[in-house]
Amino acid sequence: MMQEHKETERIIFKPVFKIIILILISFVVLGALAIMLYGPKETQVALEEGSPEAIENGIHLRTGLIDAPDLQAVITNCTTCHSSQLIIQNRMGEEQWNATIRWMQKTQGLWPLGDNQKVIVDYLVKNYPPLKKGRRPALTNIEWYNLDE
Template identity: 70%
Template sequence: MQEKENNDGIVFKPIFKVVLLIFTSFIIFGALAIVFFGPRQSEVELGEEDSELIENGIHIRTGLVEADGLQTVITNCTTCHSSKLIIQNRMGEEQWDATIRWMQKTQGLWPLGENQKVIVDYLTKNYPVLEKGRRPPLTDIDWYPLEGN
């Protein structure tokens, strides 16, 4: 392999230059990735004094609706899973109760006692079944071939 000498008399092998270029690229692109794709302000861990902030009726740390039973839901539900799992589900009272029983039977959820009614009331009031959701599956379709160009 051919060695090259710079003005200071230091010898650089071509492979070293390639390794140095790759290393420098990783550092630069890594820094850019952190700047552009790093955690948003809302995802940054809030301090203790900010962890219970409410803005526009939403609990900032969890994204849950501020209402009676919020603290009970946070204490009993977000201990094991993300509040996003709660927010994306919309069920009636029977379905929430069945889900709680399933979590108790299979996931190790402790007995909730009086808190179960508080939690289910909060969930059915703030995350009710939506009247309009996904369209039902298509049935009785008369399929036909599309003609090419």
């Protein structure tokens, strides 16, 4: 009797198990198709252009850097060690960028850039120059008064 019960269980559970596996595989396949067809716009742009380095509205999506000639040299040499946000927030002129590169070479282990240094600095000066508006001027001609205790 015990043998018959086990055989009945096998007969019932085997098809049920197959159906469950088939449903799980269907969910995985359909989910992958949905992501490919309706995924984030950046992914679609990258696939359409044939490159994982998509540009949208003149901005390199992965780094946030401005799309301009020699962008790839900056990505290759600069974002290897630090975030592109460090570049974007540090707006400098040619002399300051070159001094910063020398400092990174002397203290941070940056390799010699050779001819790429001029290419990189030109990109940075053109696209991330110093802002014309800086801090407010120091206050002058202030008439100070004492606060009563």
